Amino acid sequence: MRVTVLKEIPEDPDLSEAWNTLVLAMDHPEVFFTYQWALAASRGFQKHLSPLLFLMHDAGQLAGVVALAVDPKAPRAAFFLTSSTADYCDVVSTPANRRAVILALLEEIQKLGLSDLVLANVPSNSATLQELPGVAGPSRFYVTSRTAYNCGVVQMEGEEQRETLLQTLAGKGREKRALKKLTNLGAVRVIHLTQPEPSHHPLTSRDLHTSLHP
16 A cells, blocks of 8 residues: 655545545545545645645555644644544544554554544544554554543434424524524523424444554
8 A cells, every 4th residue: 555645635636536436435425524524624724734634545446544643843743634623533444444544544553653642522433443453563563542522313214304403503593693683682591391302312422532652
């Protein structure tokens, strides 16, 4: 597997297409893993962070993407580029290639002279967490991991339920703006006369904070 390391997220339509196609092939695709999300983060944090983009190619095809960054004030520790936004972060690859991609990443991290790799906000059901312990040891890294957040997961059955949710949220937004206007006239008190239906959305542990040390 060939690894290319870039110190920026380039504006490249071909990379964008290949990157996002790979995201859709992940076990649990998220918008937070996309090319556009990383590009926006690199622009937003450019005054404080230095991006490190790892591109893994296998037989000429993009097989893995890892968008990391370093703080110029502590340049020997790498972390996910978008970790400070508390969004989901992960190694981008198919589940079948995750082990090879992580192994290539750790080898490249050592070549760059980095001493710490912090992988925050990785979903607890990610293939990364399943493969990481098996490759960290042979790469001379020690792994420590802890739960970072417990996040509610909303599961939607179809387009009709999505549309209902969007309409509900839009209605709440209108109500909030109307109440704000009323507060200009005096105190506002809201009394709910009906009880809301109980939520059936599962609450699951979604994120782990993982650190690797040589």
